Amino acid sequence: MRTLGRPFFALLMQADTAGSGGTDTSILGLIARSTPISKAVLLTLVLMSVASWAIILYKLWVFRRSEQQSASFIEVFRRSSKFSEVQAVCRSLGESPLVGLFQSGYAELTAQLRQGAPEDVAGSPKAGTTRPTLKSLAAVDRALMRASVIEVNKLESRITFLATTASISPFVGLFGTVIGIMMSFQMIGETGSTNLASVGPGIAEALVATAAGLVAAVPAVVGYNHFSNRVRLFASQMDDFAMEFLNIAERNFT
Amino acid sequence: MEVTDVLRDRMSAPRGFERMLAASLVAHIGIVAAFVFAPGGWLDNRRAAPKTVMTISLGGGTQGPENGGFTPMGGRAVQEVKPPDEPKRPEPVRPPAAKAPEMTVPLPNKPPTKTAPPPKVAQAPDEARGRTPTRGAETRTGSAVAETGARGQGFGLSSGGGQGTGSRLDVADFCCPDYLVLMIERIRANWNARAEVASEAIVKFSVQRDGTIAGAEIEKGSGYTALDIAALRAVVGTRQLPPLPAAYPNPSLGVHLNFQYTR
Structure with a gap:
């Protein structure tokens, strides 16, 4: 059976949302309306982020200069035939950790040689007819080790803060989130309305804290790994230099 | 110079940390300010949200x-049921019909017979007067x-x-259903739902605040160009609707009309 025409219309309508105001659900609006605890958490995270970024920038700068100066120092050290010449350039290449090692070893060397031959001027390994000799090479080694410890400590300084930031800032953010969600549930209890519109902003605001914690933590983790690795490279470079220095001292002064 | 003196001299870390701290602080303030003054839509995807x-x-x-x-069909009264046919009665016995006359030669002088004029109709039969005829019991x-x-x-x-x-x-x-009814009625007046094939086309357009129809286009074709054009013609030909109701706040109303063709 054929029914009459079946005119069928369907209407899909969409309201253009342009120009319609309403409650501010942007991130800033959420933060502005958040509780003091959330604000304190966010502030803490921002400060940690500021500090860790400052350390990252500072260490990048310092390490780059150290590497450059170490390279030029090694070049000078291998080219020159006298320790006194090398000692002269130390002042201008003070950022390099190798300079610390050299100065320390040189000081020990000078002290021993001066003790052994007070009339002879130290610092010129191949000078003089009477060959100056070292009393104890082990003492020079110890002086180099002491310097090496100092230099590594200097390189490692402040990097621990990056590790701290990396590990605790997600937890600080999580704390803010948990507090915020607690408040939201409390609000459900007070108003008796489980309407998502009344709970949603609170939870969204709470989640901002976790996001901030992650934003603070990720660069700190990356920076920490990067700088630990570079400190390791510096340390091996210093070991290498210490052995080279000892070899030269042994060759020339014993 | 003693080794210890040398080491003491070397202990101080290189300067420049304060400068980097200041740089970091400035950068963070800059980022926060960028968040604050960013044009809307950078931080929230409300515009991209499904409408x-x-x-x-x-x-x-x-x-x-x-x-x-x-x-509207649903609102119509239910058609009344046709009363059952009269039961058939036995044919009465009638005398046989008169015998047909034999074929004769027509008289050449016979005047032509006049046929009676058709009766004057005062009123159209019931079937033609808008009532849907009943199709059966x-x-x-x-x-x-x-x-x-x-x-x-x-x-x-x-x-x-x-x-x-x-x-x-x-x-x-949407606040005002009566507006929609009016809109549908006007568009439907320009459209014929009957087609040789059953299919549907969706036409997208927007009604401006002053009631003009703009931006009409086929959103989903029916597969038959002629039907698409017919649906589009219905929308475009309507051209002007009453202004959008005052209770509706937005500057325009986007509509997706579904034209269903039936055989």
């Missing part, structure tokens, strides 16, 4: 529970009585129970 869609179906045939609801349940599965909306429109796409009401946040 709320309201689907209303108007019209529709008397097809039973699946297709009930606010249909059958009882049909009109949709006015049937359970249609329709959900009322409180304003006299209800959504269809579900036939095809677009017949479901998802969100009802």
Whole structure:
């Protein structure tokens, strides 16, 4: 059976949302309306982020200069035939950790040689007819080790803060989130309305804290790994230099 | 110079940390300021969010529970049942008919016989006067009585129970259903639902605040160019609607009309 025409219309309508105001659900609006605890958490995270970024920038700068100066120092050290010449350039290449090692070893060397031959001027390994000799090479080694410890400590300084930031800032953010969600549930209890519109902003605001914690933590983790690795490279470079220095001292002064 | 003195001299870390701290602070302040003064839409994706869609179906045939609801057809009175035919009576016995005359030669001088003029009709027969003729002795349940599965909306429109796409009401946040009814009526006046094939086309357009129709285009074709053009013509030919109701706040109203062709 054929029914009459079946005119069928369907209407899909969409309201253009342009120009319609309403409650501010942007991130800033959420933060502005958040509780003091959330604000304190966010502030803490921002400060940690500021500090860790400052350390990252500072260490990048310092390490780059150290590497450059170490390279030029090694070049000078291998080219020159006298320790006194090398000692002269130390002042201008003070950022390099190798300079610390050299100065320390040189000081020990000078002290021993001066003790052994007070009339002879130290610092010129191949000078003089009477060959100056070292009393104890082990003492020079110890002086180099002491310097090496100092230099590594200097390189490692402040990097621990990056590790701290990396590990605790997600937890600080999580704390803010948990507090915020607690408040939201409390609000459900007070108003008796489980309407998502009344709970949603609170939870969204709470989640901002976790996001901030992650934003603070990720660069700190990356920076920490990067700088630990570079400190390791510096340390091996210093070991290498210490052995080279000892070899030269042994060759020339014993 | 003693080794210890040398080491003491070397202990101080290189300067420059304060400068980097200041740089970091400035950078953070800059980023926060960028968040604050960023143009809207950088930080929230509200513009990209799917728009709320309201689907209303108007019209529709008397097809039973699946297709009930606010249909003009559904509002019609149920047609009355034709009374049963008279029982057949036995034919009375009648004398045989008179014998037909033999074929004769026509008289050459006979005047032509006059045929009676057709009777004057004072009134058209009932069938021609707008009443749908009854097709047979059958009882049909009109949709006015049937359970249609329709959900009322409180304003006299209800959504269809579900036939095809677009017949479901998802969100009802347009203020003024009577405006929609008017709009549908006007567009339907320019459109013929009958076609050789059953298919549907969706036409997208927007109604400006002053009631003009703009930006009409085929959103989903029916597969037949002629039907698409006919649907588009219905929308474009309407051209002007009454201004949008004052209770509707937005500058324009986007509409996706579903034209369902039936055989």
